[in-house]
Amino acid sequence: MPPPLSWIVAIAQFLYNFIVGDDWSVAAAVGIGLILTAVLNVNHIVAWWLIPVIVVLMLGISLRRASQKVR
């Protein structure tokens, strides 16, 4: 792969590993949660609780999945 392209790929890989890490489902859930929060907020529905709930639930799911992998 020529240098300019390899640099772009390396930067993209760094950003993905840095931001998303080894469990993409947590990042995806947060993204979906933010979209839902925006939709609720636009419709004047109290929405501040949604992301904290998603954080707590996805942590549990991700931890369970990780411990099952170890076994």
Place this chain on the structure above:
Amino acid sequence: MTGLWAVLLTTFLASAVEAIEMVTIVVGVGATRGWRSTLIGAASGFGVLAVVVAIGGVALSYIPIGPLRLGIGALLLVFGLQWFRKGIMRVAARGLAGIGGTDPQGDEAELWKGPGMDWTAWFLAFKGVVLEGLEVAIIVVSFGLGAGHLGGAVIGGVGAIVVVGGIGLALHRTVRRIPRSLLQLIVGVLLTTFGTFWALEGLGVEWPGADAAILGLLILYGATALVYITLERNRALGLRPAA
């Protein structure tokens, strides 16, 4: 026109609230990953802020903070959740051990020992300083111009950053004594807390209690960590909850 001392005191206190968040992130990242790259990242953030303030001037108060908060808050939330999860796993597996110990998993929270710059620490410190610093700048410029004492407002804002930063750096040795696995968990909880708060503020969501909601999020996520650590330990020991 508001009195000079009132401007100084108001901008100092308002800026201190934002500076505490900034210093918490910088000290947490520095104690976890190492200080050199973190301080360079923080200094780079201040450099960017100085340029932004110099160029933007009065127009700074019109930069949309909402999209900025949403973007940086979402990034901080997703990244913070990584540390949060790994911190829970490590504390559950190894208790408070960590400093000087080997790490079987190895990840972003390791103290940086490689040559050159630790770009993860640099980026985290840079983000924290730029986001909170921009808020300080907006407070200082808008309040200073409104009161007719822009110079006094700048002194109040910079003074708050210097005082809070000095306190944070003086206490970092205490932070460094905390076992690394626990420190990773604490920083993960903090990043997730501020990420949650900023991302939703960026969406225009109103938090109950305004800035006091940060404390509520800290308590919720702290309690969540305790529950999951207990569950992970029981799972590792093969225990089942009583029927």
